Amino acid sequence: MDADARRAGPAVALTVLALTLGQLVVATVASDLPQFEGKGFAARLLAYPLLMLAVPLAWALSERRRRARGATRAVPWAGFALVMLPFLVDVSGNSLDLYDTLPWWDDALHAGNWFLLCTGLGLVLDVEALRPRWSAAVVVVGGGALLALLWEVGEWWSFIRHGTELATAYEDTLGDMVLGTSGSALAVLALRLLARRTPAPVSAGG
Numbered sequence: 001m002d003a004d005a006r007r008a009g010p011a012v013a014l015t016v017l018a019l020t021l022g023q024l025v026v027a028t029v030a031s032d033l034p035q036f037e038g039k040g041f042a043a044r045l046l047a048y049p050l051l052m053l054a055v056p057l058a059w060a061l062s063e064r065r066r067r068a069r070g071a072t073r074a075v076p077w078a079g080f081a082l083v084m085l086p087f088l089v090d091v092s093g094n095s096l097d098l099y100d101t102l103p104w105w106d107d108a109l110h111a112g113n114w115f116l117l118c119t120g121l122g123l124v125l126d127v128e129a130l131r132p133r134w135s136a137a138v139v140v141v142g143g144g145a146l147l148a149l150l151w152e153v154g155e156w157w158s159f160i161r162h163g164t165e166l167a168t169a170y171e172d173t174l175g176d177m178v179l180g181t182s183g184s185a186l187a188v189l190a191l192r193l194l195a196r197r198t199p200a201p202v203s204a205g206g
Contacts, residue, residue: 114179117187118184147180
């Protein structure tokens with residue numbers, strides 16, 4: 001990664017965070033609008049920023065331990081931005097009322113957002129350094145499937161269990177998990193291509 005890209009990295013990640021927060025505030029204040037009504041934006045206003053910042057904070061704590069051992073690694077700003085981006089896409093879809101006006105939007109997001117999320121996590125975790133090489137696919141796809149399951153549990157708890165979607169929840173949940181896992185599998189291919197195009201980082205330390 002060149003110097004310009006490294007300088008742009010923090011700005012991109014912070015911009016994604018700021019745009020998401022801004023829309024969350026608007027959605028919470030204007031919760032009576034049809035695209036926001038009944039979609040738990042007050043809870044999202046708390047949960048989404050915490051989830052977006054969880055990976056950078058976990059990485060920072062891990063990096064402190066690495067430095068104590070005499071090793072350092074460049075901050076994976078691209079990974080952080082990709083992990084945050086699905087939250088921005090989700091909130092923007094609600095702001096533009098795409099969930100209700102485009103029948104395919106929700107399905108596309110389950111595949112696309114899991115592709116972004118798992119690609120970002122793969123960069124943060126540097127899974128391409130794992131050996132044997134196939135273990136990277138196990139980590140990314142397995143982790144993506146687990147996150148898809150946790151997301152569906154969260155949706156059931158927040159929207160489905162007392163709502164009108166209970167009758168179709170089983171089929172919808174299975175479809176969403178398949179789409180999320182498929183997006184995770186595509187992330188494996190993206191990470192492999194990025195690894196081939198990116199020079200190996202030089203680590204400092206003894």
